[in-house]
Amino acid sequence: MSDTLLEVRGLQTWFDTRSGTIRSVNGVDLTLKRGEILGLVGESGSGKSVTGYSIMGLLEAPGRIAGGSIKFYGKNGTAVDLVNLSEERMRALRGDRIAMIFQDPATSLNxxxxxxxxxxxxxxxxxxxxxxxxxxxxxxxxxxxxxxxxxxxxxxxxxxxxxxxxxxxxxxxxxxxKPELIIADEPTTALDVTVQAQILYEVKKLCRESGTALIWITHDLSLVSGLADKIAVMYAGRIVETGPIAEVMAAPRHPYTIGLMKSIPSNNPRGQPLYQIPGMAPSAENLPTGCAFRPRCERASAACESVPEARDLSRTPGVEHMVRCFHAQEVNA
Known part of the structure; x- marks a missing residue:
């Protein structure tokens, strides 16, 4: 049986509007193994939900997949590219081998x-x-x-x-x-804490017992830390940092990930104002040149005017900790 279930490479999802092209997802790379839980985190508008809809083939006009591939692997190791799959074959996969839990249940219940x-x-x-x-x-x-x-x-x-x-x-x-892959788009937002804990326990149990893989889309880092095996941090349509949850949470390397960690209230010194990342996330319609986080980053330099490539900075042999930043080696090194 093949260990890899999902492989997303260079995914670009754009929306053509009268005012221009909105690049909601702009070159996303993800790999997911069977039974693995991935936490996809980032601010609102970073492209997390659009990534999920792209994988599910649920984009509506004017949205379109402009580039990249989404390979979904069978148990025998053969893969189908969901980007090029017909609607009929995609419908056969949805609800059976791939399922999605939406943030608003009104969109999934008649x-x-x-x-x-x-x-x-x-x-x-x-x-x-x-x-x-x-x-x-x-x-x-x-x-x-x-x-x-x-x-x-x-x-x-x-x-x-x-x-x-x-x-x-x-x-x-x-x-x-009992699908092979579940994409959950902030499904516990409307639930109280005790019910949320029960849902998380059942979902985690399902993944462990049946080998179901899970992509949990959220902005709640504290929730992801107790659920996921791996984390992918998304900003302005790109994955800026991804790796094992324990390694990334213990030693984040991208300035944006560090900012998100500092923003968790429990990480804030008692009596001090809550930390917030300066500035606002850019519009996907008018992204800055080079690194999209550059206008908000205290480490920004002239090099950041070009787009950084993802580099593996893992401290553990055989484990990938990919970071898209020119200055990542200066952080927690």
Whole structure:
């Protein structure tokens, strides 16, 4: 069995508008192994969600994939490029081998259909089974995400649930077919802390037991630190730092990653004002030349007027810690 599940190379996702081309994703490289959990973090507008939609083939006009490849590997090691896959074949993959959990459950639940109808349909569309078998699997999935009285809830409509309960139904639906890859776009934002912890535990357990890989899109570094095996930090459409979660959190090398770490309230000295990265993230429509973080970076130099290449600065043999910065070797060296 091939260990690699997903390989994204040079992904470019652009939106052509009247005012110009918005380069939301501008050369993203990602590699994900089976059973691995990747935390994709960054500020709002950095391109995290668009990367997820690109992998799922859910872009709508005027969005388009302008370049790059998204290779999804089978268990025999053969790969398909999701960029060039027909819509019919992509539909066969979605919900079965690849699933997505959206930030807003309203985008994934039909308001006029009962929960059992929607969950059983997700099962019947990819496998042959009886209605009783489908309901049993749906009931177990609701149990796993902490929904009480699942038999009663299966007969309910989405509007009869709270926002947090609807999100749990959406998560349960995504894990029904035990997909090989789940892309989760900040799915626990609407949940309270105790339910969030339960969801994270179940998702992590699913990945460990079934070999499901997970891309968890978030801006919450503290959440990622307890969930992910690997982290990828995104800024202005590019991955600026990626590596094992323990190594990156212990010794971040990119100035932007360091800024994000300092911004965590628990890392702030008591009685001192909360740290914030100076300036604002640039618009994807009007990116600065060279390194996009240059206008906000205290280490910026003339070299930063050109785009830095990603370099491996790992301290552990056989482990990649890629950083896209000219001055990364000066930090935590």
């Amino acid at each position: 308001p006029v259909l009962r929960v059992d109808t929607q969950m059983c349909e997700a099962l019947h569309s990819h496998a042959r089974m009886s209605e009783t078998q489908a309901r049993d699997i749906a009931r177990e999935a609701l149990n796993r995400v902490g929904i009480p009285a699942p038999d009663e809830r299966l007969k309910s409509y989405p509007h009869q649930f709270s926002g947090g309960m609807r999100q749990r139904v959406a998560i349960a639906t995504a894990i029904l077919n």
